[in-house]
Amino acid sequence: MIFEHATISIASGRETEFESAFTAEAPPLFDRAExxxxxxxxxxxxxxxxYTLIVRWDSVEAHMVGFRESPLFGQxxxxxxDYFAAAPVVEHYSVVG
Numbered sequence: 001m002i003f004e005h006a007t008i009s010i011a012s013g014r015e016t017e018f019e020s021a022f023t024a025e026a027p028p029l030f031d032r033a034e035x036x037x038x039x040x041x042x043x044x045x046x047x048x049x050x051y052t053l054i055v056r057w058d059s060v061e062a063h064m065v066g067f068r069e070s071p072l073f074g075q076x077x078x079x080x081x082d083y084f085a086a087a088p089v090v091e092h093y094s095v096v097g
Contacts, residue, residue, distance in 0.1 A: 001037065003093045004063050006053040009085040015049060018083040025079050029072050030055060035062025049085065060092050 010018045022041055030039040035058035044050040057063045067073055 001095070002057050002060055002063075003095075004053070004055040004057060005091050005093060006055075007089045008051045008053055008080075009088075010049045010051065010083050011085045012049055014083045015043075018051075018080065019043075021079055021083070026076065029076050029079070033062075033067045033070065033072050035059065035066050053088075057092075063092070 019041070026041075027039055030036045037056040037058070039053065039055045042052045042054065044052070055063070057067075
């Protein structure tokens with residue numbers, strides 16, 4: 001199991017719209033992705049326009065190939081990309097110990 005961490009900056013004043021769109025439509029997209037085991041969105045307290053998206057995947061390949069090359073990724077980007085102030089920064093993490 002690996003964790004995708006995406007740091008997302010949202011255009012000022014659009015945070016509520018982004019959160020509403022995400023909450024209403026994003027979890028089912030990720031639920032349908034092969035190799036995905038859940039998604040959560042966290043909002044930064046110090047910088048309310050910055051979020052961390054955390055997605056649990058079977059592997060980096062499940063994310064970068066399986067999801068990113070599927071129609072689900074296009075649906076995900078269509079849902080949220082208009083709210084982005086900048087391109088998300090995406091990294092993958094594994095549990096230590």
